[in-house]
Amino acid sequence: MVARSGGSDVVHGFPHLDTVRAAITALYRRLSPDGLLTYAPSVLPADVAFGDDDDLHLGAQRVARALVRHLRLPEARMIVSFRTMEHAASVELTAGPEYFIELNDRFRRHRRDVGAALAHEITHVLLHRLDLTFPGTRANEILTDTATTYLGAGWLLLDAFREDRVSSQKLGYLTPEEFGYVLAQRAAVFGEDPSPWFTSPQAYSAYTEGRARARSEHRRPPLAEAGWAARQRYARDRRRARAGTGGGPVAGGALPTDFGSYAFETADGDGLRVSFACPTCHQRIRLPVRGRVRARCGLCRTVLDCDT
Numbered sequence: 001m002v003a004r005s006g007g008s009d010v011v012h013g014f015p016h017l018d019t020v021r022a023a024i025t026a027l028y029r030r031l032s033p034d035g036l037l038t039y040a041p042s043v044l045p046a047d048v049a050f051g052d053d054d055d056l057h058l059g060a061q062r063v064a065r066a067l068v069r070h071l072r073l074p075e076a077r078m079i080v081s082f083r084t085m086e087h088a089a090s091v092e093l094t095a096g097p098e099y100f101i102e103l104n105d106r107f108r109r110h111r112r113d114v115g116a117a118l119a120h121e122i123t124h125v126l127l128h129r130l131d132l133t134f135p136g137t138r139a140n141e142i143l144t145d146t147a148t149t150y151l152g153a154g155w156l157l158l159d160a161f162r163e164d165r166v167s168s169q170k171l172g173y174l175t176p177e178e179f180g181y182v183l184a185q186r187a188a189v190f191g192e193d194p195s196p197w198f199t200s201p202q203a204y205s206a207y208t209e210g211r212a213r214a215r216s217e218h219r220r221p222p223l224a225e226a227g228w229a230a231r232q233r234y235a236r237d238r239r240r241a242r243a244g245t246g247g248g249p250v251a252g253g254a255l256p257t258d259f260g261s262y263a264f265e266t267a268d269g270d271g272l273r274v275s276f277a278c279p280t281c282h283q284r285i286r287l288p289v290r291g292r293v294r295a296r297c298g299l300c301r302t303v304l305d306c307d308t
Contacts, residue, residue: 022134050112144173180209184214
């Protein structure tokens, strides 16, 4: 897990969104929609509060136990220590039943962020037990950040983001806006509003940007909530696909490289079909081009109103 300081080091925007979406899909495949719903509600601020007057080690153990319970890790005892290190934290992934987490010595002074660091490391333990990994260190860390957030503990990571003219702090590999995006995706499924939990104004701003990006994915064709201009572009691309001239995101029935866009395909004996990403789990959905239809995603079971 990375901690950064210095305003120029914090990356903003959505550079890792493809990996984030793939991580959400992987969570649905591994845990199922019903399994994911067991992670409601999110871990509450009172359960992970760590004041300056609390005993350092006892307080860290208490917060770790709360996160273990929230992430539904059975019989996983976390032993937390502090030492000088380059990164924010690390965890020793063994067969258990004890796991050893080391936190950067700076958390001795910044105890409000201990929960954020522990949330990421304990999610590493969960993913290890689930045997859920992505290839490569960076992709695997993005998976961990995404899982931490989607399973209800990652608002702590976003709340650890603070930035002003002379300094900044950010934990994790996702950008602040990407943390906001995943939080908003979770909020839509779980019916939560995490905004009252933020103590950092910069975290709230990042959440609103991420929420806007997440909501826009529910207004893309062929979803019925798409705006007028998007519907016009979709109709144009559909005409070109029917005429066999190509157009729109792709031509010739190939899938688009942008995971969030749509594509037309020719199905033998079934006419034209459109493929697009489910706005909830990002699994691709394929529908015949036949006008208004209600479709259920086969992975997350979300019912979508579409106009194909």
